[in-house]
Amino acid sequence: MRILLLGASGFVGKHLVRALRARDDEVLTASLRDPDTAATTAAQCDAVVNLAGEPISQRWNANVKRRIEESRIAAPRHFLEALSKIGRRCAVYVSASAVGYYGTSETEAFVETSPAGDDFIAGVCAGWEREARRAAELGMRVAIVRTGIALGTDGGALAKILPPFRAGMGGVVGNGRQWFSWIHIEDLVRIYVMALDGIEGPVNATAPNPVTNADFTHELGEALHRPARLGVPTFALRALLGEGAVIVLQGQRVLPERTQQLGYRFEFDLLTDALANLL
Numbered sequence: 001m002r003i004l005l006l007g008a009s010g011f012v013g014k015h016l017v018r019a020l021r022a023r024d025d026e027v028l029t030a031s032l033r034d035p036d037t038a039a040t041t042a043a044q045c046d047a048v049v050n051l052a053g054e055p056i057s058q059r060w061n062a063n064v065k066r067r068i069e070e071s072r073i074a075a076p077r078h079f080l081e082a083l084s085k086i087g088r089r090c091a092v093y094v095s096a097s098a099v100g101y102y103g104t105s106e107t108e109a110f111v112e113t114s115p116a117g118d119d120f121i122a123g124v125c126a127g128w129e130r131e132a133r134r135a136a137e138l139g140m141r142v143a144i145v146r147t148g149i150a151l152g153t154d155g156g157a158l159a160k161i162l163p164p165f166r167a168g169m170g171g172v173v174g175n176g177r178q179w180f181s182w183i184h185i186e187d188l189v190r191i192y193v194m195a196l197d198g199i200e201g202p203v204n205a206t207a208p209n210p211v212t213n214a215d216f217t218h219e220l221g222e223a224l225h226r227p228a229r230l231g232v233p234t235f236a237l238r239a240l241l242g243e244g245a246v247i248v249l250q251g252q253r254v255l256p257e258r259t260q261q262l263g264y265r266f267e268f269d270l271l272t273d274a275l276a277n278l279l
Contacts, residue, residue, distance in 0.1 A: 002026040003196065004042045004090070006079075007051030011155025012096075012147075012188060016049065019189045032075040039082035047092035047196055048140075050076060050132070056098075056121070057157070065120065073127040080134050093140045094195045095132035099148045099181050099206060101125035104250035106177050111257035112146070112202050129202070143195035145188075148206035148254055152185035153278050165220055171230035176214030178251035181206040184268035184277070194264060204256040208269050213251070216271065223275040 003020060007013050008029040020027050028045060030038035032052045042048050054071040058064060076095070083089065102110040103117015116126040129144050136142045151158045164170050183206050191205045211219070221228030256264070268274040 001047060001196070002028065002045045004028050004030060004038070004045040004048045005051065006030060006032055006038065006048065007053065007096070010051060011152065012150060012185070012192075013051050014155070015152070015185050015189050016051070016192055019193060023193075032071070032079055035075070035078040035082045038079050039086055042079075042083055042090055043086045043088045045090045047090055047094065048135075049094045049096075049192065049196065050079075051096045052076075053096070053128075056100075057160075069124055069127070072124055073131055076128070076131040077134070080131070080138065084138055089138050089140060091140060092143070092196060093132060093135035094143045094145065094192065095128065095135075097125050097129050097132075097144050097146045097202070099146050099204065099252055099254040101129070101146055102252050102254060104178075104252050106179065106251075109253045109255055110204075111255050112204055113258075141200050143199040144202040145192055145195055145205050146202055146254070147188060148181035148183045148204070148210075150185050150188050151182055151274055151278060156185070158278065161220075162224075165224055165226060165228060168226045168228075169230055170217060170221060170226065170228040172214050172217045172228075173248055174213070176212060176217065178213050178248075179210050179253040180213050180216045180251055181210040181254040182216070182271060182274070183207050184274040187266050187268055190267070191259060191264060194262070199262060201258075203259040203262065203264075204254050205259070206254045206256050207266055207271070207274070208256055208260065209271065210253050210255070211271055219271050219275060223272075223279050 003025055017027050030041045054067040100121035101116055102114050103119055103122045116122050150156045188205050217228050
């Protein structure tokens with residue numbers, strides 16, 4: 001299969017490129033900053049995977065929020081509009097999304113049929129998915145991968161928090177009750193491959209056993225054999241990330257119900273095993 005990967009330079013993209021090439025797929029790359037060139041490349045491919053998007057983990061201001069929205073909503077729209085003007089179309093469009101689609105809750109569990117939330121990130125994810133579904137109008141099978149917190153040592157959230165934890169300065173964030181819907185990078189990549197090969201519609205890319213931030217902190221400290229007793233107060237995170245602190249201070253308990261119904265078997269379904277493998 002010849003696959004166009006948008007956002008190939010990111011953490012997930014690099015892992016997905018290696019996995020696809022390992023099974024002898026041909027991988028081409030392009031940027032949504034040049035939608036016409038990306039569309040021309042896509043017309044030569046069997047499938048498109050769109051992982052592109054402005055990083056979420058940064059201090060939010062009006063400009064950052066605009067870039068987050070435009071990179072996930074306007075940019076894919078311009079790409080698909082350009083693709084619609086080309087005679088040949090690829091057959092499959094796989095789009096990233098995020099578990100932020102569901103909003104946040106300390107008590108509710110979310111599955112693929114749960115409705116979208118009403119906060120900023122939920123609105124961005126809903127718009128992201130809406131644009132992805134436009135590919136169906138071009139005759140493409142559309143799959144959407146709602147990703148949780150991907151764990152790997154070479155990128156993503158875990159790579160950022162490992163240094164303070166290794167220095168014995170890790171600790172619970174806020175009240176620690178917020179849910180942490182995680183996934184090992186290897187499982188995430190395998191779900192993307194499964195989506196390429198036959199899924200239509202949304203699937204949750206989260207391990208079936210989410211944990212709270214307090215439980216994650218304890219597990220990571222145990223895995224590293226380091227104390228993790230220092231807390232990160234809410235006011236400090238708000239000072240550092242502004243409104244963007246919501247992604248750390250609030251969470252959602254997301255279960256991969258449809259993913260498992262479609263036959264996916266997780267390599268790492270327990271956080272203890274995932275951290276042991278990674279660390």
